[in-house]
Amino acid sequence: MNLKWKYILIAVITILGILGVKFLPxxxxxxxxxxxxxxxQVKADxxxxxxxxxxxxxxxxxxKKSDITIDTAEPEEQTSIKVKLADIKQExxxxxxxxxxxxxxxxxxxxxxxxxVIKMLASEENAIKDQSISQAIEILRNRVxxxxxxxxxxxxxxxRGDKAIIELPGVDDPARxxxxxxxxxLLEFRIxxxxxxxxxxxxxxYQGKLPEDSEILLAEPIKTSPEQAQDQQKEAGYYLVKKSSPISGKDLRNARRGTDNYGLPQVDFEIKRDSTNTFGKFTSENVGQRMAIVLDKKVMSAPNIQDAIYNAGRITGNFTPQEAEDLALVLRTGALPASMEILEERTVGPSLGKDSINRGFFASLLGTILxxxxxxxxxxxxxxxxIVALSLNILIIFAVLAYFEATLTLPGIAGIALTIGMAVDANILIFERIKEELALGKTVRSSIESGFSRAFTTIIDTNxxxxxxxxxxxxxxxxxxxxFALTLTIGLLANMFTAVFVSRVIFDTFVRERKTLTLSI
Incomplete structure (x- = not known):
């Protein structure tokens, strides 16, 4: 490749770098x-x-469909069930x-x-764990x-880990x-x-023995207004409800914040088309009874079913507007298959972030100037x-980050600072080789060719x-x-181009075009 094409290549890369840094975020x-x-951490258990x-x-x-009558079925361990048959002859x-x-x-x-005692197979246990973790992360992604x-x-x-890493830039309400x-x-509808x-x-x-297929759930506290409590048909206390729920949150098509007759926040929801008949049948069979709207094992409200409900409903409760909005959000994105535990939390304020930028920029700039x-x-x-090669190196790093929408972090700035040092190290290696060749009495052109040739393998191997x-x-x-790893990798790749290619072009320009007989080095 002659110098003309080398100039064009360097010019194109430089122009693209400037455009990327100037116009891309x-x-x-x-x-x-x-x-x-x-x-x-997802509690997969x-x-x-x-x-x-x-x-x-x-x-x-x-x-029962196989003509087998089971007297009792109760949990033995986490993955096993103890079953007692009504008739021993059916073993x-x-x-x-x-x-x-x-x-x-x-x-x-x-x-x-x-x-x-029947026990879940280990393969099934592992499959459920993996599926619950993958599902939880997908739901978290939807919520984010x-x-x-x-x-x-x-x-x-x-x-195969059971932990999720979440990074949320620009969050102004970490508690929410x-x-x-x-x-x-987990949204359920129970009688x-x-x-x-x-x-x-x-x-x-019930003399200590609750009806079969039932459990006791706690109710949300009542509102301060008696009229509101009466309208919602909800009281503070404990509800005995059926365990079965014909539809749940997964059957919702949409959920959004609304207001009730008193202008108070509520959550309006719509049922998926393929679940409307199920919900309609459930409500029509229980007209006149109270239906508990249960969220995470807590009764939010328990209105009377006045008529069959097919495609829509509402959830009332002691909500602020933000709480109603957030509840609609989590209902839209689906229920988590298991609860989550926060193992690590770091919050960085905007002012601290700006201070980090200033300090990192100052340190890198000072190091570069020195x-x-x-x-x-x-x-x-x-x-x-x-200096020219190093400047182009830095330009390429920031342009690549901008073009590929990569994220610059404080350790990334440290990676850039390290790249600057390694870029200069490559130049020093080349210059010292050239000086050695000049000391042996070789011409400037021959010294440059030998210097780059001898240093090339070392630079490539090191990088x-x-x-x-x-x-x-x-x-x-x-x-x-x-x-850190990202900016260091980009910088080293750019370094192999600038230190070996660009720097050589600059030397060749002065030697070949200007017929330079001496070299200031």
Missing amino acids: LHKGLDLQGGMHLIL EAIKADRDRIMDALKEIA NDFRKFIKAELPAWNLESNPVPGTF DEFGLTEPLVQRQGL VKKILKETA VLDFDMSRDSLIAR ILAFMTFYYRLAGINA LTTILAAIFLYMFGTGPVRG
Whole structure:
């Protein structure tokens, strides 16, 4: 490639770099613009228990279809159910039934005649865990998207980990964000069987043995206005409700904030088309009864069913406008399969982020000025060559970050500072090789060719080994580490272009075009 095409290539790269830096936004990380960093753990064991309870609750009905009568089914351990048959003569039939109808479960033991312990297979347990974690992260991503933030990050930590990493730039209400992300938002509609202000009184009413397929749930506190409480048909206390819920939050098509007859916030919801008949049948069969609207095992309201409901409804409660908006948000995005626990939390304010930018910029600028001053003083005009190459290197780094919408972080600025040092190191290596060749009495042109040739392999090896290390840091690291690895990799790739190619073009220009016989180095 002759000098003309080399000039064109350098000019194109320079112009593209300037355009990218000038007209494209540079995305800044949490530590530079402020925001919130969270690591949440999915309690996958809850999803396993939920699946066990689902099988346990449905076991009697499923077995009845095979003419097997189950007396009791109760949890034994997290992944096992203790089953007692009504007729001991059905033991063999029950074994065949489990093998045919519940392939993911295994008969673990038969402690006494007519009693069995069935246990979930390890493969099924692992599958439920993995599915619940993947589903939870997807739901978290949907909830984060509802905030309308720029460049949020939601990802799984590790290939099979049970933790989610969430980075939210520009968050101004961390408490609200944590509440929304942690809320399970499991919505159910259940028939009310009884109510009492006291849990103990409610249990005593049934002589300590509650009706089958029922449980007691706590009600939300009443509103301050008696008229509002009367309109909502809701009281503080305890509700005895059926366990079964024909539809749940997954059957909702949409949810949004609305207002009730008193102008107070409520949540209006719409039912999916394929669930309207189910909801209509459920409500038409229970006209005149109270239906508890249950959110995360807590009764939000319990209105009377006055007529069949098919496609829409409302949730009233002691909501502020923001709470109603947030509840609608989590209902739209779906219920988490298990609860979440915050393991790590970091919040960076905008002022601290700005201070980090100023300090990082000042440190990098000071280091660059000192390096350039040294190069000019020690290598004279050849030092100007290094300054041009280094300036183009920095331009390429910021242009690549802008073009590929990468995020610049404070460790990323440290990576740029390290790149500057390594870029100058490559120039120094080349210059010293040229000086050695000149000391041997070679011509300027021959010294330049030999200097670049001898230094080329060393520069490539040094940069490539460092790039390999940076790639591993990016693959297995998190937030700050990845930011450092990213800018370091971009800088080293740019360095191999500027130190070897651009710097050589500058030398060749002065030697070949101006017929230079001496070299200021």
